[in-house]
Amino acid sequence: MIYNRERQNEIVSEDIILTLCKQEKDFNRYAKMVLFKKNQNIFTELNSEGKIYFLVAGTMMMNLSFQEEAQQELILKFLSENTFFSPDSFKEIDDSIKVKAKSLTSGACWEINFSFLQKVVRQAGIENEFHSKQLSKFLQMTLDHLAKSTLSKEARIRSSIAQIGRELGREDEFGQITLPPEITQPIIAKFSTATREFVALTLGRLVDEGILKVRPKPWIINDINRL
Numbered sequence: 001m002i003y004n005r006e007r008q009n010e011i012v013s014e015d016i017i018l019t020l021c022k023q024e025k026d027f028n029r030y031a032k033m034v035l036f037k038k039n040q041n042i043f044t045e046l047n048s049e050g051k052i053y054f055l056v057a058g059t060m061m062m063n064l065s066f067q068e069e070a071q072q073e074l075i076l077k078f079l080s081e082n083t084f085f086s087p088d089s090f091k092e093i094d095d096s097i098k099v100k101a102k103s104l105t106s107g108a109c110w111e112i113n114f115s116f117l118q119k120v121v122r123q124a125g126i127e128n129e130f131h132s133k134q135l136s137k138f139l140q141m142t143l144d145h146l147a148k149s150t151l152s153k154e155a156r157i158r159s160s161i162a163q164i165g166r167e168l169g170r171e172d173e174f175g176q177i178t179l180p181p182e183i184t185q186p187i188i189a190k191f192s193t194a195t196r197e198f199v200a201l202t203l204g205r206l207v208d209e210g211i212l213k214v215r216p217k218p219w220i221i222n223d224i225n226r227l
Contacts, residue, residue, distance in 0.1 A: 012129045015082045018054050021112065021120050030116035035108050038182065042101040042109065052086040052114045055079055058107015059168060059180065062141070063100040063190070075191040077141045078104065078167055084134065086114070104182045153194045157202045160192040161212070162227040169221065177221040 021027055033056075036042055042053065042060065060079040079085055085101060121130045144163075148156050161179075169177035185203065189196045206212035211227060213220040221227070 030113035054110040059104040156192040181218040
């Protein structure tokens, strides 16, 4: 495989790495397309070893739980199109972490043998850059969660709604942000690590303050700067 090192920064983008994989003659031997429905588990720690996934269409939730803690499963990150994801990054940090990827919407992803992908990025001369980018993405997820965990319950809920708006919402010409219709109170509770009851109370306050509109669906953020 011929690789121009002057394009190194450009070629590390994840959609281009997938293209490099597809150019290999044995790609279909080491990769398969997985179609999923809403609320479907894409992988768990039991069936994902040695695999990496590339989200082609739809939205997923990266869910975590801890073997030694009796706490509810939490949503660490929402994943959108054209991104790689794998549970192995978490296992390397703490093998007590249980990782699931659950679909928020219907969609599709590639399931790729990780050793095959490593061979591809090694041949392209971008192995270190690829792994550094994946590690950086994981660390940013963790830092975002830790920063949010220091806030009060109401502040966590406000921050979570704002983050979902920025990452998944659709902004109109007036600055209002429409959230995906799949976003619900239980989703907000898992993302903010707050109870559903407290989420309901906080949503009521946001509606009274004119910051959020929740009926009829989809939810609309009227002023994200006030969250």
